[in-house]
Amino acid sequence: MTPRTGTYAKGLAKRAEILAVGLEVVAENGCRRATVREIAARVGLTAAGVVHYFESREELFQEILAARDDRDREIFEDKQPRPIDGYLRLLEHNTRVRGLVQLYAEYSAEAAGWAEHPSRVFFQERFDQLRADLTAVVQAAQADGSIGRDFDVPAVVNLLIAAADGLQVQWMLDHRIDMSAHVDQLWRLLAPRTASE
Amino acid sequence: MTPRTGTYAKGLAKRAEILAVGLEVVAENGCRRATVREIAARVGLTAAGVVHYFESREELFQEILAARDDRDREIFEDKQPRPIDGYLRLLEHNTRVRGLVQLYAEYSAEAAGWAEHPSRVFFQERFDQLRADLTAVVQAAQADGSIGRDFDVPAVVNLLIAAADGLQVQWMLDHRIDMSAHVDQLWRLLAPRTASE
DNA sequence: GTCTATATCGTGATAGAC
DNA sequence: GTCTATCACGATATAGAC
Numbered sequence A, B: 001m002t003p004r005t006g007t008y009a010k011g012l013a014k015r016a017e018i019l020a021v022g023l024e025v026v027a028e029n030g031c032r033r034a035t036v037r038e039i040a041a042r043v044g045l046t047a048a049g050v051v052h053y054f055e056s057r058e059e060l061f062q063e064i065l066a067a068r069d070d071r072d073r074e075i076f077e078d079k080q081p082r083p084i085d086g087y088l089r090l091l092e093h094n095t096r097v098r099g100l101v102q103l104y105a106e107y108s109a110e111a112a113g114w115a116e117h118p119s120r121v122f123f124q125e126r127f128d129q130l131r132a133d134l135t136a137v138v139q140a141a142q143a144d145g146s147i148g149r150d151f152d153v154p155a156v157v158n159l160l161i162a163a164a165d166g167l168q169v170q171w172m173l174d175h176r177i178d179m180s181a182h183v184d185q186l187w188r189l190l191a192p193r194t195a196s197e
Numbered sequence C: 001g002t003c004t005a006t007a008t009c010g011t012g013a014t015a016g017a018c
Numbered sequence D: 001g002t003c004t005a006t007c008a009c010g011a012t013a014t015a016g017a018c
Helices: A009-029 A036-042 A047-053 A057-076 A085-094 A098-113 A120-143 A153-173 A179-188 B009-029 B036-043 B047-053 B057-076 B085-094 B098-113 B120-143 B153-173 B179-188
Strands: none
Touching: A009 A036, A009 A047, A009 A057, A009 A098, A036 A047, A036 A057, A057 A085, A057 A098, A057 A120, A085 A120, A085 A153, A085 A179, A098 A120, A098 A153, A098 B098, A098 B153, A120 A153, A120 B153, A153 A179, A153 B098, A153 B120, A153 B153, A153 B179, A179 B153, B009 B036, B009 B047, B009 B057, B009 B098, B036 B047, B036 B057, B057 B085, B057 B098, B057 B120, B085 B120, B085 B153, B085 B179, B098 B120, B098 B153, B120 B153, B153 B179
């Protein structure tokens, strides 16, 4: 996003390597126990070397999540056959990137809970973006008649996000929880209440 | 729960004081930045003194949350007039105990994400208890006909929990989010799809 | 049973050498 | 652009005072 280094190939590659290894370390130890030193050691640098690429531990975590969001956009936009399917596919995909789920859950809770957290704004904007994307999904489904119109759309959008977030914690505690099936159940509750049932 | 000390009045009072002050410090700094030293200083002890009452920082956090759950039970059981109202009242009450919401969000995410976390089992059991309680609520509502029967009950129970948990993070980022109104919207989606609509 | 003093070790961050 | 050295601060373990 905001490269702190030049655009030399070597620096960019190192930066990408740190992002990948950082995620790896988080996945193994959790966000709280993931240390800059450990990441540095694996990438062949000292802690100070890592901080040269990322201002702080916090910024590193934030950028790992931002990179994930960029990659996920492709999955989200594949809304086949229903408008919600892109979102459900994303939740399914999450089961294959445990470390990211873990980082997201821990780090978003930390950032939200502290008024001066350096990543607080990042998450506020992320939620706003997600709300806009899901509002479009809900409105598309209302337009094609696959869901009803007798509910509060912004509330349902927030519920779709909250359900996914909350289910991630339940899933981490018990991998038998099927996150996308659960959100799909929520989606089906939105079915039109007129005829056709 | 498992008092590490005797039953002398002085020890019990100090223990209770540490729990209260611990929550206070968490509320100000977030769980991650809440230190045993800070809690100890405010309560007039050294860090080792605090550890005498609570084996570790983790155990202290867990006991703060367990104490909250005990107190909350009373609110949850007041299901007036609908079976879900006790749960909704709880979410409303949460807006008045920001520190607890913050601790719960951060600490549950941390515990869930790490397989060897000392509080992992605590949260697994807490979720199981909550599932049992909410299953009873859903079944009671189905019995009195206020909600439908054409959905997966365990899935909806998990959704009710996940929605509440996920909304807490959204609420911390933006206090205008009305958590109980959102979950009430989810509940209303469960209304029977036959006649009476 | 209650608590302090002390020591060890790990942490993120920084300054300045190379 | 990367290092070494160092800082201030954290959790925790032990020994023992009272």
